Amino acid sequence: MSISRKSCLFFVIIMGIFLLSGCFNKSTPVDKIYDVLEKVVSTEDVFKDQQEPLIELEKQEKEIYDKIISLGMKEVNEINRLSDQAIAIVDKRKDLMNKEQESIADSQKEFNKTLPLINEIEETALKAKAQKLYDTMTERYKIHDELYKHYLEGVKLDRELYLMFKKEDLQLEQLDAQITKINEIYAEILEENKEFNDKTKEYNDAKLSFYKESGLKIKTKE
Numbered sequence: 001m002s003i004s005r006k007s008c009l010f011f012v013i014i015m016g017i018f019l020l021s022g023c024f025n026k027s028t029p030v031d032k033i034y035d036v037l038e039k040v041v042s043t044e045d046v047f048k049d050q051q052e053p054l055i056e057l058e059k060q061e062k063e064i065y066d067k068i069i070s071l072g073m074k075e076v077n078e079i080n081r082l083s084d085q086a087i088a089i090v091d092k093r094k095d096l097m098n099k100e101q102e103s104i105a106d107s108q109k110e111f112n113k114t115l116p117l118i119n120e121i122e123e124t125a126l127k128a129k130a131q132k133l134y135d136t137m138t139e140r141y142k143i144h145d146e147l148y149k150h151y152l153e154g155v156k157l158d159r160e161l162y163l164m165f166k167k168e169d170l171q172l173e174q175l176d177a178q179i180t181k182i183n184e185i186y187a188e189i190l191e192e193n194k195e196f197n198d199k200t201k202e203y204n205d206a207k208l209s210f211y212k213e214s215g216l217k218i219k220t221k222e
Helices: 029-043 045-049 051-070 076-111 114-118 124-165 172-214
Strands: 016-019 218-221
Touching: 029 045, 029 076, 029 114, 029 172, 045 051, 045 076, 051 076, 051 124, 076 124, 114 124, 124 172
Parallel strands: none
Antiparallel strands: 016 218
C-alpha cells in the first residue's frame, strides 16, 4: 500500500522597490501609492517567514507517513507513536498557515488604501496602469483566500488520516477513501499555489510598468 502525496509549497514573494530619484514631497497620488505599495511589501514579511518552516514541516510529515505505510498493521505501538508525531506536525502546519493568512489579510487592508489614490490620478495611461495593478493584486488575494480554505481542509483530512491509523479495526477501504480525498484536495492546492505564484509575478510586472509610466526612477530588491 503506497500513495503519492502532496508536494511542498513554494510561494513567489512580492518584490520591494527602492527609489533612486531625488527628494519627493509625497504630495502626488503616485508618490502616495508608492508609499502604500512599499508598506504592503513589509506587511507580507510575516507571510514570507512562514514559507521555509512550512515546507520543512511538510517534509517531516511525509517522512513519517512513509514510515507508517511501511509498517505492518500489527506494529500498533510504533504506528501510534508515529501517528501522534504526525498529528503534532499537522497542528503546527495549521498554525503557520493561519499566520500566513493573517499576514495576507493585513497586506490587503494596506493595499486597499491605493484605490482612492488611483482615482485621483488624472493621466489616462497612468491611471489605466494603476487600475491594472489594483485589479491584479485583488485577484491575487482572492486566489490566496481559496488556497487557504483548501489548505485547512487538507490539514483536517491529514489529521483524520493519522487518527485512523491509530484504530485497531481500521479497514483498508476506509484508508483508501481517505487518501483519495487527501490527494484530491492537495491537487487543488497545488494548482491554486501555481495560480498564486503566476499572479504574484503578474503583479510585480504591473508594478514596475506603473512606476515606469509614472517616471519614477527605481531599482528592485528581492
